[in-house]
Amino acid sequence: MRALVASSAAPEHIEMRTVPDPSPAPNEALVRVHAVSINRGELHRLSQAEDGTRFGWDLAGTVERAAADGSGPAEGTRVVCFIRGGAWAEYAAVPTLRVAPLPESLSFEAAAALPVAGVTALRMLRIDSVLGKRVLVTGAAGGVGRFAVQLATQGGAHVTAVVGSERRGRGLRELGAEEVIVALDPSLESYDIILESVGGASLATALGLVRPGGLIVSFGNSSREETTFMINTFYVRHGARLQGFLLLAPNQPPDFRDDLGYLAELAANDTLQVELDLVIDWNDARSAFAALRERRVHGKAVLRIE
Ligand SMILES: NC(=O)c1ccc[n+]([C@@H]2O[C@H](COP(=O)([O-])OP(=O)(O)OC[C@H]3O[C@@H](n4cnc5c(N)ncnc54)[C@H](OP(=O)(O)O)[C@@H]3O)[C@@H](O)[C@H]2O)c1
Structure with a gap:
């Protein structure tokens, strides 16, 4: 079968190659992939990967062969899946704990945008109640950001969205953000919960903006910069905590079925907007990788696999 794999010599470090067909374990369904999404975390890993490494976490498709142990959806079911690598291919073997059936009205493209970005937003917002709280x-x-803004708003939070420029803030108020600001400023009011993924100076400023007893969830470092800060900006926020979040961590709950199914249901009934800024054929994948790297994607970039 064909797959997009890491290639250090190729533009965007990605190349279409022929790879062996998957051989599913008894607890895995064989899925014919119709759409996949790309995540910023994959861009960074691609640039450092060994030649030929298989990539791809998010996929939507049709069950070609149900799992041999009888678990999971039957042949022909439309599904959304999260796997730990290898989604960017014509077929994928997926543990049935990471497969959820798709509502009829949800397209493969929209579904493929949900797993990493959506489940990350959902699980971070479950760490602490957001009801009535100020959330930054x-x-x-970006992908996680647009889901987080919507899910936090629906959870009863007052949400402030931080973007890199006015233009990048397009559509965020419509998704529920009460405020959209360009760059963090130490003189802002404080926040109960801060979801932080830019790292560098952004995280340093966030440490001084959390309210006493509040929570900062650090889940990314898109800027790839180090964070330097005066510790007294943080300890005076008595009781505040900084907590890491990693969806791929070994101690994450392994069962993704409910979370994937919940997000798919919200998306199908338009409670969750899936902003597909870029949907292109996977033969043109490099342009999508470049757009994501250059911060030109509003929401998610999805590749169609014919
Ligand atoms: N820990 C986990 O389990 C987990 C899961 C998913 C994602 N992540 C991480 O979370 C971050 C967001 O992921 P995503 O998929 O939502 O990415 P994305 O769609 O590319 O969004 C990233 C956003 O970060 C902003 N940004 C600010 N400074 C940036 C910089 N110097 N370089 C690049 N982006 C910058 C960009 O906003 P503007 O364009 O407005 O500037 C962009 O919209 C990434 O760092 C990713 O690796 C972690």
Whole structure:
């Protein structure tokens, strides 16, 4: 079968190659992939990967062969899946704990945008109740950010979205953000919960903006910069905590079925807007990788696999 794999010599470090067909374990369904999405975390890993490494976490498709152990959806079911690498291919073997059936009205393209970005937003917002709280989301124009703004708003939060420029803030108020600001400023009011993914100076400023007893969830470092800060900006926020979040961590709940199914249901009934800024054929994948790297994607970039 064909797959997009890491290639250090190729533009965007990605190349279409022929790879062996998957051989599913008894607890895995064989899925014919119709759409996949790309995540910023994959861009960074691609640039450092060994030649030929298989990539891809998010996919939507049709069950070609149900899992041999009888778990999971039957052959022919439309599904959304999260796997730990290898989604950017014609077929994928997927543990049935990471497969959810798709509502009829949800397209493969919209579904493929959900797994990493959507489940990350959902699980971070479950760490603490957001009801009635002031929540700040950095990197809000991106994939995780746009889901986080919507889910936090629906959870009863007052959401402030932080973006890199006015233009990048397009559409965030419509998704529920009460405020959209360009760059963090130490003189802002404080926040109960901060979802922080830009890193560098953004995280340093966030440490001084969390209210006493509040929570900062650090889940990314899109700027790839180090964070330097005066510790007294943080300890005076008595009781505040900085907590890491990693969806791929070994101690994450392994069962993704409910979360994927919940997000798919919200998206199908338009409660969750899936902003597909870029949907292109996977033969033209490099232009999508370049757009994501250059911060030109509002929401998600999805590749169609014919
Ligand atoms: N820990 C986890 O489990 C987990 C899961 C998913 C994602 N992540 C991480 O979370 C971050 C967001 O992921 P995503 O998929 O939502 O990415 P994305 O769609 O590319 O969004 C990233 C956003 O960060 C902002 N940003 C600010 N400074 C940036 C810089 N110097 N370089 C690049 N972007 C910058 C951009 O906003 P503007 O364009 O407005 O400037 C962009 O909208 C990434 O760092 C990713 O690796 C972590």
